[in-house]
């Protein structure tokens with residue numbers, strides 16, 4: 001059970017460079033693998049990676065390092081916090097981190113509060129009818145890679161936004 005997920009991941013991924021490294025991940029024996037709540041969140045998070053990386057032929061070490069870094073911290077903080085910080089690192093690595101300047105929908109400047117769409121594209125809360133976050137909190141997340149200004153309920157909203165598509 002505790003390794004089931006990672007095995008599933010191997011079966012579904014046939015990127016040659018990625019597989020041996022994912023296998024080695026099983027041997028770390030993370031303590032949170034026995035914590036149902038944390039394991040469930042891990043599954044939910046990783047499911048997004050499976051979709052995202054499915055068509056990639058060779059996976060860069062970056063993705064493995066990213067997952068390993070998250071796995072090592074998964075039981076030390078709110079896992080959603082870790083997932084979101086690592087997701088921002090992924091967006092930055094892929095050149096997809098959208099600047100926090102204009103609304104993705106109407107192209108007008110953002111105000112003091114902004115919402116985030118799929119792939120964390122910013123928008124006016126009234127343009128997408130979504131939860132609003134203080135822009136300064138999002139800036140700290142996007143610029144510093146740190147989620148510490150965000151509250152747990154905000155992290156939960158962001159986690160759901162992330163799950164809609166990496």
Ligand SMILES: [Zn+2]
Pocket residue numbers: 103104105106107108123124127
């Ligand atoms: Zn707008």
